[in-house]
Amino acid sequence: MMKYIFGGLITVSVIIGFIQGDAAEVSNGIINSCGEAVALAITLCGIICLWSGIMRAAQTSGLTEIVARVLSPLLTRLFKGIDKKGKAMQYIVLNITANLLGLGNASTPFGIAAMKELEREEKSSEAATDNMILFTVLNTASLQLIPTTAAALRLQHGSAAPMEILPAVWAVSAVNVTLTVVAAKLFAKACRKK
Secondary structure, three states: OHHHHHHHHHHHHHHHHHHOOOHHHHHHHHHHHHHHHHHHHHHHHHHHHHHHHHHHHHHHHOHHHHHHHHHHHHHHHHOOOOOOOOHHHHHHHHHHHHHHOOOHHHHHHHHHHHHHHHHHHOOOOOOOOHHHHHHHHHHHHOOOOOOHHHHHHHHHOOOOOOOOOHHHHHHHHHHHHHHHHHHHHHHHHHHHHO
């Protein structure tokens, strides 16, 4: 569905540009944007590769187990019934750690692995469990301490201080995560009553 929406927006924009007599500007914009998109993709690819490697090293060295122990009291309260030393919890911790570092794309493989382990651990192949829904909501809300992707984009576009957005990111992330977790818990409780 989204491909049709974005395709339609691009088509309408190009048509309007040509109708208004800005064909040269539209053509130049298309050509310049393609080059900028490739440069941006390469920049982001490097950042994601770096942080994915760091996360892999953290997992191999046992650092994620330390982070898991620190986050364990909070996560065991949020994710009821999950083995706190199991693989599902380990992948949840890796995903949350990657999101805390602002590595949304690098957290995706951990999120997929966490969902598979939650499905296996909770023996639910038919429908999503409350923990699966909560994890999806928490992953999507993405609490960030270091917005590395946003900072890289700001740096790419000439920002003198790409990390000056930190207070705003922290405030919005905290509110976002709090509201989404509360909503997920309330909806889960309401569904259990039915």
